[in-house]
Amino acid sequence: MSVLNTVLKLFVGDKQKKDLKLLQPIVDKVRAFENEMNALSNDELRAKTNDFKNSIQKAVQPFEDKIALLEQETIAANIDRKEELFKEIDLLNDDAYAASEAVLEAIMPEAFAVVKETAKRFTENTSLDVSASTFDRELSATRDYVTLDGDNAVWKNSWNASGTPVTWGMIHYDVQLIGGSVLHKGKIAEMMTGEGKTLVATLPIYLNALTAKGVHVVTVNDYLAKRDAAWMGPIWEFHGLTVDCIDHHEPNSEARRKAYNSDITYGTNNEFGFDYLRDNMAHSQKELVQRKPNYAIVDEVDSVLIDDARTPLIISGPIPEGDRHEFNELKPKVDGIVKIQRQYLVSVLSEAKKMILDGNTEEGSVLLLSVYRGLPKNKALIKFLSQEGVKQLLQKTENTYMADNNKEMPKIDKELYFVIDEKNNGIELTEKGIAYLSGDDDKDFFLLPDIGVKIGEIDTSEQSPEEKVALKETLYKEFSIKSERIHTLNQLLKAYTLFEKDKEYVLMDNKVKIVDEQTGRIMDGRRYSDGLHQAIEAKENVKIEAATQTFATVTLQNYFRMYRKLSGMTGTAITEEGEFWEIYKLDVVEIPTNRPLLRDDKEDLVYKTTREKYNAVIDEIVQLVDKGQPVLVGTTSVEISELLSRMLSIRKIKHNVLNAKLHKKEAEIVADAGNSGMVTIATNMAGRGTDIKLSDEVKAAGGLAIIGTERHDSRRVDRQLRGRAGRQGDIGSSQFYVSLEDHLMRIFGSDRIAKMMDRMGLEEGEVIQHSMISKSIERAQKKVEENNFGVRKRLLEYDDIMNAQREVVYKRRRNALDGKRLQIDIVNMMYDTCVAIVTDAKTSDDYTQFEFDLIRFSSMPSPFSKEEFKSRTESELIDALYDKVFLYYTGKVIKNAAAAYPVIKNVFENEGEKYERIVVPFTDGTKTLQVVTNLKQAYESEGKDLISDFEKNITLAIIDDTWKTHLRKMDELKQSVQNASYEQKDPLLIYKFEAFELFKSMLDKVNREVLSFLFKGELPSQTANQISEAREQKREKLELRKDAVQNSSQLPNAHPTQVPKTQETVVREERKIGRNERVLIKNVLSGENKEIKYKQAIPLLEKGEWVLVEN
Secondary structure, three states, rough: OOOOOHHHHHHHEEEEEEHHHHHOHHHHHOOOOOHHHHHHHHHHHHHHHHHHHHHHHHHHHHHHHHHHHHHHHHHOOOOHHHHHHHHHHHHHHHHHHHHHHHHHHHHHHHHHHHHHHHHHHHHOOEEEEOOOOEEEEHHHOOOOOEEEEEOEEEEEOOOEEOOEEEEEEOOOOHHHHHHHHHHHHOOOOOOOOOOOOOHHHHHHHHHHHOOOOEEEEEEHHHHHHHHHHHHHHHHHHHHOEEEHHHHOOOOOOOHHHHHHHHOEEEEEHHOOOOHHHOHHHOOHHOOOOOOOOEEEEEEEEHHHHHHHHHHHHHEEEOOOOOOOHHHHHHHEEEEHHHHHHHHHHHHHHHHHHHHHHHOOOHHHHHHHHHHHHOOOOOHHHHHHHHHHHHHHHHHHHHHHHHHHHHOHOOOOHHOOOOEEOOOOOOOEOOOOHHHHHHHHOOOOOOOOOOOOHHHHHHHHOOOOOOHHHHEEEEEEEEHHHHHHHHHOOOOHHHHHHHOEEOOOOEEEEOEEEEOOOHHHHHOOOOEEOOOOOHHHHHOOOOOOOEEEEEEEEEOOHHHHOOOOOOOOEOOOOOHHHHHHHHHOOOOEEEEOOOOOOOOOEOOOEEEEEOHHHHHHHHHHHHHHHHHHEEEEEOOOOOOHHHHHHHHHHOOOOEEEEHHHHHHHHHHHHHHOOOOOOEEEHHHHHHHOOOOOOOHHHHHHHOOOEEEOOOOHHHHHHHHHHHHOOOOOOOOOEEEEEOHHHHHHHHOOHHHHHHHHHHHOOOOOOOOOOOHHHHHHHHHHHHHHHHHHHHHHHHHHHHHHHHHHHHHHHHHHHHHHHOOHHHHHHHHHHHHHHHHHHHHHHHHOOOOHHHHHHHHHHHHOOOOOOOHHHOOOHHHHHHHHHHHHHHHHHHHHHHHHHHHHHHHHHHHHHHOOOOEEEEEEEEEEOOEEEEEOOOOOOOHOOHHHHHHHHHHHHHHHHEEEEEEHHHHHHHHHHHHHHHHHHHOOOOOOOHHHHHHHHHHHHHHHHHHHHHHHHHHHEEEOOOOOOHHHEEEOOOOOOOEEEEEEEEOOOOOOOOOOOOOOOOOOOOOOOOOOOOOEEEEEEEEEEOOEEEEHHHHHHHHHHHHHOEEOOOO
16 A cells, blocks of 8 residues: 555655645745734734724625615515525625635735734733723723733733643744644644644634634533633733633523624534534524534544544433333343353363364364354453464354355354354344244244235235224234334343443443543443443443433534534544545645654564563563653553553552543643653543643653553554654654454454464564554554444434434524514415325315315315316416415414404503513414513514514424424334345435435424414404413423444434333342352363352453353
8 A cells, every 4th residue: 555655646746745835835924924013012913903804894895785785675575585585695695705715815824923923922921011992891800811000901921721820932833824724724734742733723713703703613522622712712812802612601591602602612512512402492582592603623623523423412301101121121031142152152162172272173163163253252262363373264264154145154153142243343143042032932022023924914804994904003013012122132232242341331320431432531421322321231230221302413423514614633634534525525734743753653563462462561661660761551441451550560660540430530640641750551541632741851761652552443543642752852652562362453453464473483472573564453443444434424324314304494493583584484384285285185186185184274265166176287276276375374464463463552551561571372272372472572563573473483383393203203213224134125225215204294294283373373362361471481401412323233313212111120040149159160171170259250250261150
């Protein structure tokens, strides 16, 4: 691949050099303004901001004037003209944005020079005196670093950054100017650790904030959001720009709305996404907090847009009987089948070892393959596979049985109860496993009925129509129950065989908490999707949380694609540049370092076994500590970090451990990590947002030494760990230790490495190190990255379907809340409903049905006789009917306003001083809707505003109710279509088709129900005592969460409605053994028996070499 890249560069050139060649002029342009800026007084420097704003306003003013005229025209325009006007307004808004972007591009060098000069003056002066503006006076009341001195304001260069006192001492480097330009252009700036990404962002943030349309700065956690807003804020506030952080304020509060209205708004990706969802559940304009998404800079963009993109944000609420499930009922069965298979395969492994060692490799390799397919994570198996020639023997046998589309593989799986596909994180029951789980009582306990065949049999039977309907309902119910049962069983099997405690998750506060595979941090509030989290809760005997129903959901991929301009910064994006371009159309530009990189990145050291590897790691740490170097040891799991900690304790080496269980000590541990001789063992938490600073003594000793104990599945995480050393020209080193037993090497490692080690005849403890080996490992990582990209792309394909529906529904909600375009939506509903009822009736040639449907939705009689209906064409009937319905509705609106006005007039004239907003009841004869309206406006408009509010309220109420039901159906559909893979069909295609039909049905229902209420709704009585004061409504308590997705077969959705079951109790199949109780265990290889305490037996039993003997 490197040869191919070299050849390509010869023909098409180096992308990084091309990018920098285009961007280098920005440095010269900014420098050209330096003398001019230096000569300005503080007040003149601040005045530049107003000059920039005036230039932008001058460019967009002609468009804003046109928009104002058109909006004025919409008030009195008819419906058809209104629609044309709003389309024209949307186009003018786009033109205004393009004009403002052109101005920003033109003023960019000068604006960057202003920010750089400001940073320089804050660095060189302890305080800056300026003429006090109104904004300065407001800030002086809340900011310690701004004080008033008569008509002047004094800005200090020291302030508190979220609990940390800071003194400004940073001035932008030339490469940071290039980075700022990249961010402004809507690209990703890849900058190495320590190159000052936070300072770089001050340039495009200032520039884009000048438009007053809002700049969002997105961080991975609330600590960074609060810290960076407080740290960088004074630089922008000095120029009159407002800065806030949404994480300081409660959701849906006035303070959070004010934060969004600031020029610059900081926040976490989760909160931005959840606010978007909350806004689209709001019932009044007052509840909205966000503006239209304009420009966002995403810090650690790979973490947010790649890692977190798989996790949808979900707002959910309780469902009836959501705590009913089959996890407890099926758990003993799954626990039993896992134990039986483990015990059986441990003995098979023992037999396979003996055969292979005796030279009977043909039969031994078949048994070995059986163990590998049934227990791939067994430690005894992994150790045996690291022996010379064994892995090659297994791969050769596997290739033989996989030939002809796995034709011979059933022979291998014959005695297995289930087969594990570790690469794809999947599990499949065999015939033997299904028979075991079904038991003797019900052989069809897990057998799905063939719906198509069964329906055909019912239809051709001689039973009555009523009996056929009853039989079909029973069939569908049976299918639903068994489908849910199979799904629950699969998730339990995954929980038992593929998910390990202290690796994928930890138990804290009697709850299952997911550990982020990229950072090692605990992901609070996040649950595995699709019932998997409940399965793990059942496995670990903690409380199984109740199922919930989705009320609103969006993936971060689709949320961030709504911004007009998106950019990002990170130190590790280049490995995912293809995905960034394909999904977000974001180009990645590598920014050169300010100082040359001095870190020594050594080739990987490869050992045969993990035991040899960890011993070598400890020896290396001892040597480095003796030299006085600080050491950062990177691990991939909590389990490994604790193992290394124990090994260091035996050697009496002082060290700190930073993992998901000890995350609260992160700041303290990181602060000590750069001290001489300090050893810090960390999961990948020691990556994002942490800088390890070194003293001159440490630099002289060789700087920070990075030791990676395993290659991560993703190259980005390894680069992130390496990036802790060598910041800003510091000396340092990085060394990765790898063994053939590591997860990555077992799953995707090159066969050639194992063969090479065998041919070289390496003894235990010996190591190989070569650039070819490191490149082979990187190829294995690329395979994992490709697989992960496929998962994320598949997720996006599913969510794109939901997103298309979400945009339609949320647009209607916004129109209803705003009211300006609601009339167009209502008219479109009328036309669509007219099309539907005429088409249905014409297709069946049923005039009676046409009359019935028309009366049901509009309460008006048919405008056509039966003969006219039959003789006229479909299009003629639709147009004529629409004209009549629209005319009828217009009259109905005038009539309702006239009927309501005397009541409104009476309340306003007699009690107008008491009420500002009132509640007016409307009824359609069966349901009553409480409509909230402004009393004064309703009086001044002679009841018309009340009718407009009635239209808004009923539209919102019906859209929300129907949308919630639709989301539940979509959740159930996403789960049920996965069964299509058993029929060799693509679940996505079926999902697309069924989702379209569901959405079409939902829109039709919304149209008919809204119109029915609008046509039939009226005041129940024309008396003033029907009206009361409007009180503040309490918001429904909802659950916020992020679902964690593991693989493509496990696409994220809310927990579906479970089939009601009787409450189960946990049944223990075996006697509980006390930790100090003595037990008898047996070695499966030697047959040796040993009686020890159960707590001492646990680690031996887990290894699989010993089994418990029943007393």
